[in-house]
Amino acid sequence: MTGKTRPGGRTARTKEAVFEAVAALIAERGYDNIAMTDIAERAGVAATSLYRRWGDVRVLVLEVAVEELMRERPLPDTGSLRGDLSAWGRSVAAGLNSREGSSFFRALVATMMPAGTDETARSAALTPRSKQISTMLARARERGEKTPSTAEVLDHLLSPLYVRALFGAPADEAFAERLVERLIAR
Amino acid sequence: MTGKTRPGGRTARTKEAVFEAVAALIAERGYDNIAMTDIAERAGVAATSLYRRWGDVRVLVLEVAVEELMRERPLPDTGSLRGDLSAWGRSVAAGLNSREGSSFFRALVATMMPAGTDETARSAALTPRSKQISTMLARARERGEKTPSTAEVLDHLLSPLYVRALFGAPADEAFAERLVERLIAR
DNA sequence: CTACTAACGCAAATTAATTTGCATTAAGGA
DNA sequence: TCCTTAATGCAAATTAATTTGCGTTAGTAG
Numbered sequence: 001m002t003g004k005t006r007p008g009g010r011t012a013r014t015k016e017a018v019f020e021a022v023a024a025l026i027a028e029r030g031y032d033n034i035a036m037t038d039i040a041e042r043a044g045v046a047a048t049s050l051y052r053r054w055g056d057v058r059v060l061v062l063e064v065a066v067e068e069l070m071r072e073r074p075l076p077d078t079g080s081l082r083g084d085l086s087a088w089g090r091s092v093a094a095g096l097n098s099r100e101g102s103s104f105f106r107a108l109v110a111t112m113m114p115a116g117t118d119e120t121a122r123s124a125a126l127t128p129r130s131k132q133i134s135t136m137l138a139r140a141r142e143r144g145e146k147t148p149s150t151a152e153v154l155d156h157l158l159s160p161l162y163v164r165a166l167f168g169a170p171a172d173e174a175f176a177e178r179l180v181e182r183l184i185a186r
Numbered sequence: 187m188t189g190k191t192r193p194g195g196r197t198a199r200t201k202e203a204v205f206e207a208v209a210a211l212i213a214e215r216g217y218d219n220i221a222m223t224d225i226a227e228r229a230g231v232a233a234t235s236l237y238r239r240w241g242d243v244r245v246l247v248l249e250v251a252v253e254e255l256m257r258e259r260p261l262p263d264t265g266s267l268r269g270d271l272s273a274w275g276r277s278v279a280a281g282l283n284s285r286e287g288s289s290f291f292r293a294l295v296a297t298m299m300p301a302g303t304d305e306t307a308r309s310a311a312l313t314p315r316s317k318q319i320s321t322m323l324a325r326a327r328e329r330g331e332k333t334p335s336t337a338e339v340l341d342h343l344l345s346p347l348y349v350r351a352l353f354g355a356p357a358d359e360a361f362a363e364r365l366v367e368r369l370i371a372r
Numbered sequence: 373c374t375a376c377t378a379a380c381g382c383a384a385a386t387t388a389a390t391t392t393g394c395a396t397t398a399a400g401g402a
Numbered sequence: 403t404c405c406t407t408a409a410t411g412c413a414a415a416t417t418a419a420t421t422t423g424c425g426t427t428a429g430t431a432g
């Protein structure tokens with residue numbers, strides 16, 4: 001009755017072409033001005049395949065945004081918490097300030113369910129960042145450094161970067177540095 | 187050639203009906219699952235009128251979200267900065283944690299242009315909040331109190347509330363209180 | 373190498389959004 | 403009170419997205 005999936009060859013190639021097409025279209029025109037037919041054309045696949053596999057353009061766009069934003073990147077390991085958080089904060093700021101990164105981020109934010117509905121997906125969206133922070137803090141404690149909590153780093157380093165990036169206030173790497181100084185100095 | 191607009195009677199009634207319809211639909215199903223035809227039906231107007239007046243559902247939704255979020259509300263005036271910021275923070279938190287407020291906020295975020303494009307509209311979106319904060323801080327200085335800067339309140343009170351509300355982390359009124367304590371104590 | 377069938381493609385059909393043409397209503401100035 | 407016309411409505415036409423039916427390709431197990 002129930003067959004096996006076939007993740008080899010063509011399925012993987014189709015997904016790669018589709019994800020590249022979505023990423024390119026998001027960068028060009030923002031995330032909310034894209035139709036399945038646009039993606040199909042750019043990717044060179046049949047729109048039917050997209051509808052059958054993802055069902056809805058928002059599902060597809062969200063999947064691509066999550067993958068782009070949460071892609072594993074090597075964590076900084078500079079020998080001090082200040083150095084680690086500074087490097088990390090600068091890379092987050094740089095990512096958010098690109099047109100593509102900004103659009104992915106807003107796609108993520110926009111596509112999530114509103115408050116009062118399923119919290120699981122919404123909470124999960126920050127999990128990768130929380131884990132990165134926890135890893136850096138654990139290393140610092142191993143070096144004997146006094147650390148803020150993961151929540152404090154989320155609230156007072158990541159959140160200001162995110163909100164400034166969303167609303168157009170300057171959120172450059174110097175700003176990330178100042179946030180780290182303020183956080184470490186407590 | 188160019189006639190005058192006629193903002194009286196019917197035009198105003200239509201706008202009110204439309205805005206109520208949009209607000210209700212956003213609260214029910216999130217902002218990105220609404221069509222002009224849905225709004226027209228709920229408001230009891232012709233879809234033609236919506237297309238002629240607003241052109242595009244995202245323009246309309248954004249206009250409603252901005253009006254709802256930025257509606258003038260009386261600022262707290264409790265006699266101390268701690269009291270003012272606590273009351274203000276709590277009301278921001280409460281607003282963001284309602285299904286409607288959350289959806290309006292995400293409509294605002296989602297509809298803005300990405301980084302690298304026109305910054306004016308994006309920067310303007312935080313202006314009302316900045317003004318509220320500046321007013322409270324000015325009152326505090328008049329009382330002889332030492333105050334943080336407007337930017338510090340934006341970054342370390344509003345931003346954590348916004349990001350937690352977006353991503354489903356607990357951002358209740360107690361959390362707002364703790365942020366204020368941390369801000370004031372520096 | 374063969375058989376089964378998941379994944380994909382094509383074309384047509386269906387659904388829905390959007391636009392257009394023309395008519396009606398009502399705001400506002402003379 | 404009358405006239406002009408902005409704003410709105412209705413119905414049809416157009417455009418575009420989405421779904422359906424059926425065929426083809428290719429992944430995978432035996």
